[in-house]
Amino acid sequence: MPDTVTFKIKRQDTETSGSYWETFIIPYIPNSNVISCLMDIQANPVNAKGEEVAPVVWESNCLEEVCGACTMLINGKVHQSCSALVDKLEKPIRLEPMSKFPVVRDLTVDRSRMFDALKKVQAWVAADGYHDLGPGDRLSQSHQETAYKLSECMTCGCCVEACPQYSSDNNFLGAAAISQTRLFNMHPTAKNIADERLDTLMQEGGIADCGNAQNCVEACPKSIPLTESIAEMGRQVSGKLWRNIFKA
Amino acid sequence: MSKQRVIVIGGGLAGLAATMKMAELGMSVLVVSFLPVKRSHSVCAQGGINGAVNIKGEGDSPDIHFYDTVKGGDFLAHQPLCKDMCHEAPYIINLMDRLGVTFNRTPEGNLDFRRFGGTLYHRTAFAGATTGQQLLYALDEQVRHFEVQGLVEKMEWHEYLGAVLNDDGRCVGAVIHNLRSGEIKAEKGDAVILATGGPGLVYGRSTNSMVCTGTAVTSAYLQGAKYGNGEFIQIHPSAIPGRDKLRLMSESARGEGGRVWVPRKAGDSRKPKEIPEKERFYFLEERYPLFGNLVPRDVGAREIYDICVNDKLGVHGEMKVYLDLTHHTREFLDHRLGGILEIYEKFTGVDPREEPMEIFPAVHYSMGGIWTDYTRTDEGLIDHQSPNNQMTSITGLYAAGEADYQYHGGNRLGANSLLSCIYTGLMMSPGVLNYINNLPEAAEDIPESVYSASVKKWQESYANIKSMNGKENPYALHREMAEEMISNVLIVRENSKLKSTLDKIDEFESRWKNIKCVDTSDWSNPVPSFINQLWNMIQLSKIITKGALLRDEFRGSHYKPEFDLHQPDDFRPETYLEFEKQKEDGQIKEDEFSPDHLAYMKRFSKNNIKWLKTTIATYRNGGPEISYEAVDTSLIDPRPRKYD
Numbered sequence: 093m094p095d096t097v098t099f100k101i102k103r104q105d106t107e108t109s110g111s112y113w114e115t116f117i118i119p120y121i122p123n124s125n126v127i128s129c130l131m132d133i134q135a136n137p138v139n140a141k142g143e144e145v146a147p148v149v150w151e152s153n154c155l156e157e158v159c160g161a162c163t164m165l166i167n168g169k170v171h172q173s174c175s176a177l178v179d180k181l182e183k184p185i186r187l188e189p190m191s192k193f194p195v196v197r198d199l200t201v202d203r204s205r206m207f208d209a210l211k212k213v214q215a216w217v218a219a220d221g222y223h224d225l226g227p228g229d230r231l232s233q234s235h236q237e238t239a240y241k242l243s244e245c246m247t248c249g250c251c252v253e254a255c256p257q258y259s260s261d262n263n264f265l266g267a268a269a270i271s272q273t274r275l276f277n278m279h280p281t282a283k284n285i286a287d288e289r290l291d292t293l294m295q296e297g298g299i300a301d302c303g304n305a306q307n308c309v310e311a312c313p314k315s316i317p318l319t320e321s322i323a324e325m326g327r328q329v330s331g332k333l334w335r336n337i338f339k340a
Numbered sequence: 341m342s343k344q345r346v347i348v349i350g351g352g353l354a355g356l357a358a359t360m361k362m363a364e365l366g367m368s369v370l371v372v373s374f375l376p377v378k379r380s381h382s383v384c385a386q387g388g389i390n391g392a393v394n395i396k397g398e399g400d401s402p403d404i405h406f407y408d409t410v411k412g413g414d415f416l417a418h419q420p421l422c423k424d425m426c427h428e429a430p431y432i433i434n435l436m437d438r439l440g441v442t443f444n445r446t447p448e449g450n451l452d453f454r455r456f457g458g459t460l461y462h463r464t465a466f467a468g469a470t471t472g473q474q475l476l477y478a479l480d481e482q483v484r485h486f487e488v489q490g491l492v493e494k495m496e497w498h499e500y501l502g503a504v505l506n507d508d509g510r511c512v513g514a515v516i517h518n519l520r521s522g523e524i525k526a527e528k529g530d531a532v533i534l535a536t537g538g539p540g541l542v543y544g545r546s547t548n549s550m551v552c553t554g555t556a557v558t559s560a561y562l563q564g565a566k567y568g569n570g571e572f573i574q575i576h577p578s579a580i581p582g583r584d585k586l587r588l589m590s591e592s593a594r595g596e597g598g599r600v601w602v603p604r605k606a607g608d609s610r611k612p613k614e615i616p617e618k619e620r621f622y623f624l625e626e627r628y629p630l631f632g633n634l635v636p637r638d639v640g641a642r643e644i645y646d647i648c649v650n651d652k653l654g655v656h657g658e659m660k661v662y663l664d665l666t667h668h669t670r671e672f673l674d675h676r677l678g679g680i681l682e683i684y685e686k687f688t689g690v691d692p693r694e695e696p697m698e699i700f701p702a703v704h705y706s707m708g709g710i711w712t713d714y715t716r717t718d719e720g721l722i723d724h725q726s727p728n729n730q731m732t733s734i735t736g737l738y739a740a741g742e743a744d745y746q747y748h749g750g751n752r753l754g755a756n757s758l759l760s761c762i763y764t765g766l767m768m769s770p771g772v773l774n775y776i777n778n779l780p781e782a783a784e785d786i787p788e789s790v791y792s793a794s795v796k797k798w799q800e801s802y803a804n805i806k807s808m809n810g811k812e813n814p815y816a817l818h819r820e821m822a823e824e825m826i827s828n829v830l831i832v833r834e835n836s837k838l839k840s841t842l843d844k845i846d847e848f849e850s851r852w853k854n855i856k857c858v859d860t861s862d863w864s865n866p867v868p869s870f871i872n873q874l875w876n877m878i879q880l881s882k883i884i885t886k887g888a889l890l891r892d893e894f895r896g897s898h899y900k901p902e903f904d905l906h907q908p909d910d911f912r913p914e915t916y917l918e919f920e921k922q923k924e925d926g927q928i929k930e931d932e933f934s935p936d937h938l939a940y941m942k943r944f945s946k947n948n949i950k951w952l953k954t955t956i957a958t959y960r961n962g963g964p965e966i967s968y969e970a971v972d973t974s975l976i977d978p979r980p981r982k983y984d
Binding site for chain 2 (some may be wrong): 105106107119123124125127128134135136137142144146147149151152153154155156157158159161174175196197200203207210211214215216217218219222223225226227228230231232233235236237239240243244246247259276277279281282326
């Protein structure tokens with residue numbers, strides 16, 4: 093068993109400053125994950141050269157892969173750092189911020205673009221009010237199973253990080269948001285504005301920007317069938333195009 | 341009057357429920373959150389949300405739910421609040437269903453319900469095993485819709501530092517710290533709601549998320565707000581050990597038939613599946629034939645402690661027991677418990693569909709929290725229009741969700757937390773608006789000087805923190821403090837240890853002054869915030885520990901063996917009701933009761949007179965001054981709890 097674990101961490105002090113790599117060598121402790129090692133660095137922020145430095149900054153919250161906060165590149169692969177177990181990773185372990193979003197500091201990025209996409213696709217049920225209007229619709233178990241899977245999306249960004257089309261130069265909505273349109277277009281009342289969501293998907297940055305690389309579905313930590321969602325929304329968009337033609 | 345608005349601190353279930361309800365009523369809301377609200381700690385809630393919808397035709401009703409809740413809390417909860425919450429619960433579940441929560445379904449398409457701890461009814465609606473996440477997402481979506489409409493503004497990556505109080509001591513805004521730019525400024529608000537969750541990080545590793553430091557409510561306490569029932573900390577019987585956090589293994593695993601056991605022979609080194617049935621000790625089922633594996637959490641955690649520490653039967657000689665689901669099919673388990681079983685497998689490398697899980701108790705929830713008020717109706721429900729509801733002892737400062745104190749008494753029932761969070765957020769909103777409508781002036785019209793004084797105080801405080809150049813690393817100091825709390829203020833509490841812990845906490849407080857601020861940069865620097873939070877965690881640990889030291893009894897999660905009243909095995913709670921009735925009628929017919937029952941009932945009655953009270957901590961001279969307040973037990977007569 094090794095005595096130490098080496099981390100090579102890509103750091104950046106501010107939004108606009110350049111990035112640099114810093115190495116940390118910390119004692120090996122069984123059952124560690126990347127987060128527990130970052131915590132060890134916090135408690136003793138000394139780099140491999142023996143210099144006392146500012147602790148590494150990262151974003152995290154739930155630490156059980158349901159909040160999506162602690163997503164980063166671990167040995168080049170996008171993943172939540174809480175469920176990245178040290179024993180299973182190649183050493184030295186390389187940590188980098190996600191590349192598709194502006195870096196805030198060190199491993200923290202700003203994923204506002206993903207939340208803005210949820211606004212664009214109107215990912216909500218427009219309710220008449222929050223007073224007592226009785227139960228919702230009855231739904232089949234198979235409907236629930238499909239919807240639940242889609243609803244597990246935690247806006248972590250793994251899908252768009254892995255996507256060759258999603259970049260800071262364009263405004264592609266990305267797989268997560270497209271999959272949410274599928275979720276809401278199948279909901280018994282949210283589907284009342286299904287056509288508006290399809291209009292959004294037909295605009296620039298919409299579904300046509302998908303290059304069908306299928307990296308998204310591979311990268312999704314929750315195994316959400318993203319390519320299935322994209323295909324389904326493609327069908328819905330085509331259907332609407334045909335309807336538009338016949339209406340015209 | 342200028343335009344008014346409410347500031348909601350925290351974007352979990354309670355905060356977002358209040359936000360959407362007030363926005364629906366036309367009020368502007370500013371939501372302040374550490375993280376994007378979609379990442380709030382509510383996502384960690386797994387098993388479900390309680391409501392007596394009675395889908396299974398068992399004869400369940402809100403009143404039975406009310407009784408189970410009050411009994412589960414060992415009668416320390418305020419009953420009108422519990423009653424109102426349980427009566428609103430079916431509507432809340434229906435509302436969340438309408439808002440798109442992907443609840444599991446029955447074959448006919450109705451919402452499905454499962455069993456949870458502390459009840460004999462199928463009362464828990466669930467969405468797989470990530471119910472909290474699914475409920476939060478539905479509220480997040482509603483709030484996003486209001487954001488687009490301009491009624492809600494979000495300040496994410498910001499933290500609350502303190503309330504701005506005017507000369508009368510009324511809250512008129514909040515001091516907010518931008519976690520990126522480091523800027524500290526005031527936000528004007530006609531009311532401020534703290535929906536900031538629990539304080540698990542006081543214990544270092546717990547089932548809580550990293551933002552759960554309890555710092556916002558502690559800040560309110562330091563500003564003079566009362567804190568209630570601090571010593572009542574829930575230890576969840578089943579968690580997965582981890583170096584960074586103790587991940588929850590939902591009670592729903594037992595609700596779906598999971599069985600807890602240990603090998604009958606101490607030190608049995610065989611693999612669990614090699615141990616034959618008759619050599620397994622299903623201790624909860626044997627000791628509690630009626631509730632079995634679904635005893636309430638305080639009971640479950642104590643039994644696991646007993647079996648591991650006193651009987652030395654823990655798995656591998658450690659504080660661990662098996663939680664076994666392997667008698668179910670994979671398909672059943674994936675459909676009903678998928679999320680949590682995946683988590684177990686991801687973090688331990690063991691497939692819980694094939695091998696029993698190894699679980700142990702962990703700090704999970706705080707029944708206590710900042711004191712809040714309410715107005716009851718004659719029927720024992722809550723007047724939803726009252727501005728008092730959920731108001732702290734600082735006028736205009738409100739609290740909701742785990743941050744408050746009065747719904748769960750001495751022990752919370754599983755799946756009641758999601759309910760109490762959404763309930764408080766919705767219930768309080770009309771009252772908050774009534775409060776605002778009757779204010780003499782809008783916060784907008786209050787002179788800047790009121791705000792600038794508070795801002796200046798906090799700017800100086802943070803500048804001082806940044807200049808700290810002592811020897812202690814704040815994160816290492818936090819680990820040490822947490823170890824002390826875990827060792828001595830957990831499941832079993834002894835006065836000698838609590839006393840020494842209080843002394844230790846004073847030492848931590850002195851050592852805090854010798855901290856080195858290990859990052860002094862201006863941009864996106866979490867260290868000064870953490871140092872401030874650590875100070876607050878030290879203050880909160882005093883509230884918890886001193887409350888525990890002074891409460892010389894055994895109630896709910898607060899177990900002091902020295903003060904166990906030793907309920908006779910064959911005692912029935914109804915006997916106590918008869919005893920109380922006779923006492924009220926003026927004469928106890930002592931010969932009608934067996935002598936040991938009679939003696940026990942006398943002990944129980946005497947103990948309740950002394951201790952069936954809310955603990956109140958008030959900040960005085962650098963620490964908590966403890967006093968006690970009456971609890972409203974007017975609807976269900978307090979009686980001994982029994983689950984076997």
